[in-house]
Amino acid sequence: MADGARAKAGAGSYPLICLNATTRPSVSSCWRFSSSCSGLSRASTFSIAFDAKKDADGRDEPGHDDVGELPLKAVLSALLVTMTISTAQAQSLPGGFVYLRDIDPTIIQDIRYATPNNFVGRPLAGYGAGECVVKRDVGLRLKAVQQDLAAQNLSLKMFDCYRPARASLDMVRWSQNGHETAADRRYNPHIAKSELFRLGYIASRSQHSTGAALDLTLVDLKADNSARIDPAKSYADCTAPVAARLPEGSVDMGTGYDCTDAMGHTAAPSITPEQRAWRRRLVAAMAKQGFVNYSKEWWHFSLPGAGGAAYDFPIQPRTR
Numbered sequence: 001m002a003d004g005a006r007a008k009a010g011a012g013s014y015p016l017i018c019l020n021a022t023t024r025p026s027v028s029s030c031w032r033f034s035s036s037c038s039g040l041s042r043a044s045t046f047s048i049a050f051d052a053k054k055d056a057d058g059r060d061e062p063g064h065d066d067v068g069e070l071p072l073k074a075v076l077s078a079l080l081v082t083m084t085i086s087t088a089q090a091q092s093l094p095g096g097f098v099y100l101r102d103i104d105p106t107i108i109q110d111i112r113y114a115t116p117n118n119f120v121g122r123p124l125a126g127y128g129a130g131e132c133v134v135k136r137d138v139g140l141r142l143k144a145v146q147q148d149l150a151a152q153n154l155s156l157k158m159f160d161c162y163r164p165a166r167a168s169l170d171m172v173r174w175s176q177n178g179h180e181t182a183a184d185r186r187y188n189p190h191i192a193k194s195e196l197f198r199l200g201y202i203a204s205r206s207q208h209s210t211g212a213a214l215d216l217t218l219v220d221l222k223a224d225n226s227a228r229i230d231p232a233k234s235y236a237d238c239t240a241p242v243a244a245r246l247p248e249g250s251v252d253m254g255t256g257y258d259c260t261d262a263m264g265h266t267a268a269p270s271i272t273p274e275q276r277a278w279r280r281r282l283v284a285a286m287a288k289q290g291f292v293n294y295s296k297e298w299w300h301f302s303l304p305g306a307g308g309a310a311y312d313f314p315i316q317p318r319t320r
């Protein structure tokens with residue numbers, strides 16, 4: 001949550017999405033995403049290839065020997081193109097975004113905003129699936145980080161990647177709803193919920209929506225990471241010792257994820273030397289691939305130059 005960087009993400013109006021933009025294989029209908037709508041491009045390519053095969057026979061116009069065949073071909077062509085578009089649309093992502101799982105399935109994912117286990121206490125708007133969606137270049141760099149970590153029996157664990165713009169607005173609405181529960185305070189024990197927006201911890205624009213930001217941690221693959229969140233249990237707040245906090249199946253960074261507190265600052269003096277060493281190890285591993293940590297959140301990293309326009313397409317299940 002406490003993503004001060006999101007307040008700096010100066011996006012204009014959010015682009016329309018490609019997924020529901022058209023049912024025709026028209027690249028132009030993807031206006032702002034003409035180079036990025038991979039699914040539609042594939043559909044268009046298929047359509048062109050099929051037509052080219054017809055043209056190779058010199059039959060731009062139906063020939064007399066094709067009477068009775070062309071209607072069937074035309075029907076099959078239309079059916080195949082329609083099926084191809086449908087399949088492609090199910091997986092196509094605008095803006096050069098991809099599913100991280102398609103690039104590196106070994107990176108552990110726990111997309112908390114797709115679950116009730118976050119500061120809002122329910123899935124956020126736009127999180128239709130717990131999938132990490134990233135810009136392709138960002139994903140390839142994460143894969144390189146993961147390869148380095150694998151040699152040390154460590155793994156990345158993604159908490160949040162691309163965030164639909166509507167989710168940030170959902171956070172704003174939550175912060176202003178006038179109610180505050182003990183569960184709400186678990187992630188911001190020392191700051192009133194109503195102050196989160198004013199202080200910049202919650203903003204209506206997020207760097208995550210541009211694809212340039214990631215929330216993540218490290219997992220020690222040799223450790224026992226089997227503890228699971230018990231919805232019936234009342235956990236201590238995010239600054240409590242790790243055994244009392246909500247279990248996250250990752251190394252002890254000194255606070256839980258999304259902890260809006262001075263202890264969550266990467267260089268916080270109040271954490272143990274071992275916790276500090278883990279944070280430094282994460283920052284160093286990410287820095288090797290060009291990622292920059294946000295000093296007030298040990299879990300938040302961005303890739304300079306990777307952002308741009310903010311997006312609002314919902315995260316949908318990966319189907320292949």
Ligand SMILES: [Zn+2]
Pocket residue numbers: 003160208213214215299300301
């Ligand atoms: Zn973040």
